[in-house]
Amino acid sequence: MTRFIQVFCILFLLLLTQVVLAHKTSMKQRKPCKRIVLYLHDTMFNGTNGFNATSATVANGTKLGDFKFGLLAVFDDPMTIDNHLLSPPVARAQGFYFYDMKTTYNSWFSYSVIFNSTKYKGTINIMGADMMDEKTRDLSVVGGTGDFFMTRGIVTFRTDIFQGFDYFRVQMDIKLFECY
Ligand SMILES: *[C@@H]1O[C@H](CO)[C@@H](O)[C@H](O)[C@H]1NC(C)=O
Numbered sequence: 001m002t003r004f005i006q007v008f009c010i011l012f013l014l015l016l017t018q019v020v021l022a023h024k025t026s027m028k029q030r031k032p033c034k035r036i037v038l039y040l041h042d043t044m045f046n047g048t049n050g051f052n053a054t055s056a057t058v059a060n061g062t063k064l065g066d067f068k069f070g071l072l073a074v075f076d077d078p079m080t081i082d083n084h085l086l087s088p089p090v091a092r093a094q095g096f097y098f099y100d101m102k103t104t105y106n107s108w109f110s111y112s113v114i115f116n117s118t119k120y121k122g123t124i125n126i127m128g129a130d131m132m133d134e135k136t137r138d139l140s141v142v143g144g145t146g147d148f149f150m151t152r153g154i155v156t157f158r159t160d161i162f163q164g165f166d167y168f169r170v171q172m173d174i175k176l177f178e179c180y
């Protein structure tokens with residue numbers, strides 16, 4: 001009888017590992033069902049460039065550390081398909097970011113990419129950490145509306161250019177893994 005129980009237990013464990021492994025492989029990176037690569041242009045308001053600025057500081061940094069800890073900026077930035085600031089925007093990125101690290105430049109983004117073109121209508125909602133020292137950073141696509149109804153995915157940030165605090169351009173490689 002004990003032998004039977006032993007064999008049964010071993011078989012059961014084998015079955016369990018199979019199930020776990022099968023689950024793991026099915027959760028492995030799939031190919032995106034949609035991919036959109038856009039450039040975001042952030043021109044910071046400096047007091048005199050009101051005509052061209054698309055982003056403004058709402059709360060200044062604190063004196064904690066030397067990396068603007070606490071600075072909060074709200075933006076309504078154009079997004080273009082190439083890296084030219086003056087190319088016609090195909091979407092807008094609206095939201096905010098704040099600096100949240102004492103020892104290096106690091107920020108946290110929360111924003112919507114809003115499409116209102118003949119190609120797409122709707123929003124993609126994105127949030128996550130932007131560890132600026134890294135060459136690429138992944139943020140989460142947490143949802144969407146319209147043509148992006150209930151979507152989820154990953155956005156990979158690559159800094160294209162950073163001109164002090166006045167202007168930066170980031171390539172956003174939007175990969176959606178749930179499309180309806
Ligand atoms: C603000 O930016 C504009 C455009 O880059 C520049 O011409 C102007 O001198 C800047 N103003 C200040 C106060 O830095």
Ligand SMILES: *[C@@H]1O[C@H](CO)[C@@H](O)[C@H](O)[C@H]1NC(C)=O
Nearest residue numbers: 048049050051052053085086
């Ligand atoms: C806004 O940008 C355009 C194009 O780069 C430039 O010609 C113009 O002088 C800028 N205006 C201001 C107020 O900075």
Ligand SMILES: *[C@@H]1O[C@H](CO)[C@@H](O)[C@H](O)[C@H]1NC(C)=O
Nearest residue numbers: 057059060061062063068071
């Ligand atoms: C924000 O802080 C910077 C540096 O600490 C300072 O130069 C700037 O004048 C401050 N801006 C405002 C609007 O208080």
Ligand SMILES: *[C@@H]1O[C@H](CO)[C@@H](O)[C@H](O)[C@H]1NC(C)=O
Nearest residue numbers: 092114115116117118121122
């Ligand atoms: C979207 O574009 C259409 C046509 O240009 C315009 O009438 C409408 O107001 C826009 N909607 C938004 C939310 O910007």
